[in-house]
Amino acid sequence: MDLATIIGIVSGVALVVTTIVMGGSPKIFVHVPSMMVVFGGATAATLISFQLKEVLGVLNVVRKAFFSESTDNVALINRIVELSKKARKEGLLAIDKEVNQIEDAFLRSGMEMVVDGTEPELIRNIMETELSYLMERHKRGQDIFSALGEYAPAFGMIGTLIGLIGMLQNLNDPTQIGGGMAVALITTFYGALAANLVFNPIAGKLKNRSEEEVLVKEMIIEGVLSIQFGEHPNTIQRKLMNFLSPKQRVFEE
């Protein structure tokens, strides 16, 4: 898990809890019915919009986004350059065995097609369809969390309205206003917290992670096709190096 994420979650929760405890009445902030109306309502609205399998599948997407390692781009480029050298020296058929040992599934499947003699146009077509499918899945994950991030504050407001209306309706004793308002506002608090410390940051994470993965996959497509075209390993390296940040490049060159 990325260090930033851990720091973010721990410090975010710690800050909010500390602020609540310092306020002197932490008990009121643990209110199960309020939690249910906010989280349940936001989940219900999201379930209406999406299919069950998508909503369940999203946990998988999140798990990957937070726990899977970033690809080591430099190692990947070196791998591709090696393959291109061998292919140039010994021919495309000779690298058959090498290809089976490639750990990156996307690169391996691309190289397998090269070895099989598939036409470049079809390889590009298949790899890009695969890539666009991946983007689509990521996009769906972001959409689900963005929906939760919009519905949570909305149901927070709905909960507060229910509380306010009930309280105002039965208002005999003005000294009760304070307590009633406090309870009514808890759902707004939950909604704001859920959206800004959970749902929206996760949606952001999925978006950023997706952009990274797409970049890597585009680099792999470029590399696979360059090998097939028999380009010079130096040219391939130069091309792919462009996908790295300048800092990484300096290190490796």
Added chain:
Amino acid sequence: MDLATIIGIVSGVALVVTTIVMGGSPKIFVHVPSMMVVFGGATAATLISFQLKEVLGVLNVVRKAFFSESTDNVALINRIVELSKKARKEGLLAIDKEVNQIEDAFLRSGMEMVVDGTEPELIRNIMETELSYLMERHKRGQDIFSALGEYAPAFGMIGTLIGLIGMLQNLNDPTQIGGGMAVALITTFYGALAANLVFNPIAGKLKNRSEEEVLVKEMIIEGVLSIQFGEHPNTIQRKLMNFLSPKQRVFEE
């Protein structure tokens, strides 16, 4: 109907009703004039923007989005691959009978044109126009529900303003403020609930369902044209498999 939708609707309504009942004064939340100003107002504003037949037609679109089954993509791909095998072996004219038995209307109409010897460019043109028309109809449906989802909270606020102004104007007895406010806030509550538990989730559903259907239709166009070009069934299968999620692919291969 998708399970998620049923869970969403039932649990969403249950949560809100429970919260209201727990608040102790559920009667105030059933207020017909408030309902009318919110739902009537939002519907009126939407009717001004769209044509009557579009607004009436939208119910049909919603019914399909929620009740029609998802297409079984794997079966569809198998069907297309079978057709391509037969066409390759026996010629395009030989599959005339098969074509008449295709259950998917879009695939059938495409294959009919192939059998009739229509030019590929025209087939693509006709099928894509059909597809873009479908997207247009879906888009209109989403637009209508998005409009309702924007106008409902707006008329909720308008209702609350009317209530507040009337109450404040006649404010002789300060003890009446509570009750007046409670009634005034009911329309805001209806507006928020209608938008977030009904209109916006439906708009979201239409958008997601539309994206799925478009994907299937694009796959069919790809398949029909591949058959016409006489591509090898294996190539066709490989191409179309890319439209499936990796999970589905593993199962079938």
Added chain:
Amino acid sequence: MDLATIIGIVSGVALVVTTIVMGGSPKIFVHVPSMMVVFGGATAATLISFQLKEVLGVLNVVRKAFFSESTDNVALINRIVELSKKARKEGLLAIDKEVNQIEDAFLRSGMEMVVDGTEPELIRNIMETELSYLMERHKRGQDIFSALGEYAPAFGMIGTLIGLIGMLQNLNDPTQIGGGMAVALITTFYGALAANLVFNPIAGKLKNRSEEEVLVKEMIIEGVLSIQFGEHPNTIQRKLMNFLSPKQRVFEE
């Protein structure tokens, strides 16, 4: 005028008026200075952004959007197909007289160019420029109403702020708060009502109407060029039929 629009306007106004009257103090809702600050202010801000002739011209655009009939697409397609039959049989020059009798100005001007022997590229260029000009005019109309729909609530809030500040400043007698607040809120009410029952729905209508007209015009361009290329009437009919909704197609075929 489209039935939906009439129903929308009548029911929307009726609902709001009924709600106000039921509140018991309808007189306060008729407040000329408040109307002036909201409508005058929104109009003033809009006039600064646009040219006078554009703002005046917008009324014309609105009139057309609400009162002109939808084009009968089926009749139009039949007309084009007839023309194509005659042109194929008797030559392009022979349909000169027919062309003069075409009622649709856009189709007629296109066919005139065909009869004159204008090059296809130029015909497409001229018709598409005309179309893009039409879209631009519609877009300007929508922009003006969207601007009004944004400025009206803003000036509603400005009016309320002026009222509130004045009232709070002179607050000697706390029992006056209610009345002062009531008056101050009137402008917010006008702003919300104007935006949500007038300006935004009209902007939406213009957008929807524009999309329809563009579709029809694109169909005409397609038809005119197909006639010039001498395509078979059946092919032309098939192509143009795609612009119809499936329901309309069934009826006609």
Added chain:
Amino acid sequence: MDLATIIGIVSGVALVVTTIVMGGSPKIFVHVPSMMVVFGGATAATLISFQLKEVLGVLNVVRKAFFSESTDNVALINRIVELSKKARKEGLLAIDKEVNQIEDAFLRSGMEMVVDGTEPELIRNIMETELSYLMERHKRGQDIFSALGEYAPAFGMIGTLIGLIGMLQNLNDPTQIGGGMAVALITTFYGALAANLVFNPIAGKLKNRSEEEVLVKEMIIEGVLSIQFGEHPNTIQRKLMNFLSPKQRVFEE
């Protein structure tokens, strides 16, 4: 200056001032520190985002947008058609003298390149780069006013928060609440007024004016290249007429 702008500014200011005066306590609305926090704050935030020369240059852009005359498109088209006639009859070199007398700088510089025998591709490239640069400058102007239009209400709210916090902190005498609130709200009022009567309308004006100018410049590019290609003056006229609204066309033809 466009009449609409003058009407807009005068009537907008008059309406707001009248409303304030009718409220009975106009003095409170002139509060220099509040003005400074709103206008100063919005300007400060904008200065951080842009370069000094851009912010200073924006006044120039505004001046042009409001005071420069709209181009007379009809006259311009006639000018281009005349040039094309002469060029056709006497050759491109013969119009050298005419070209020097063209008053529109953009048309003149384009025609100069034609006379110099510059290649069409380069002429288009240079004229379009010039056009895109103009759009960029206009865009920057709009961005600056949009930024001001966003920051002004934000600093209005910041000012009100400062006022509220100070007042609530020192709240010994409840009768002081009214006056304190009134003063605190002044900044919110300034922010709303500045955004909705000044900054946003100007940003809108720049956008609209830019679209017009771009249209004219595109027409000129089309005309210059048509002359170079030696197209028939009638064809050129027909092409350029498309850039006019139908009303203008009727008048001229």
Added chain:
Amino acid sequence: MDLATIIGIVSGVALVVTTIVMGGSPKIFVHVPSMMVVFGGATAATLISFQLKEVLGVLNVVRKAFFSESTDNVALINRIVELSKKARKEGLLAIDKEVNQIEDAFLRSGMEMVVDGTEPELIRNIMETELSYLMERHKRGQDIFSALGEYAPAFGMIGTLIGLIGMLQNLNDPTQIGGGMAVALITTFYGALAANLVFNPIAGKLKNRSEEEVLVKEMIIEGVLSIQFGEHPNTIQRKLMNFLSPKQRVFEE
């Protein structure tokens, strides 16, 4: 550092501080726990969305945006034109030494490829990938500050809700309301101030600076390829001059 930025920061801070001091109770505005919940919360939510190295790297991006000098475009164009003259006279190989002395890294690396005889297509590909990578990094920087600018007011509201709920809950003595509200509102104030005087202006600065840099880099790509194609220095100058504002051009020509 750009003068506008310094003026913006100094005047913005001065205005807010002056307003606070004039309010008479400046001490309440320095409240460390409130600062922590707003800045800490916004940072925490941002850390969850991005990677640690990105968030740390952003400071570098900001430093560059504010402190690095704008490129002197005129000097750069002159440099390119000189190179093109020499290359035309003495051949591409002869400018090897000149190329090593070019101070602009992007121009130098481009010219090195020219001297090495790299194919134009590859040069364009490599330079544009580099450029798109740069844009990506700038975009990420903007995204981080936009995220902070959205989360800061959100956590300001969360802090205020915590304060309000705590205060209302323990409301025995109505005279305490004022002070409690004042403290609760401090976080909203911090959130608004952080977003509008720090985070959003910086995001704007990064966007504007990025657009400038991209323009310069595009000009360099154009120049490098023109030199390789052996275009006439005058043509190159004319082309590149188009990237300057008219004012700069007048000066230089």
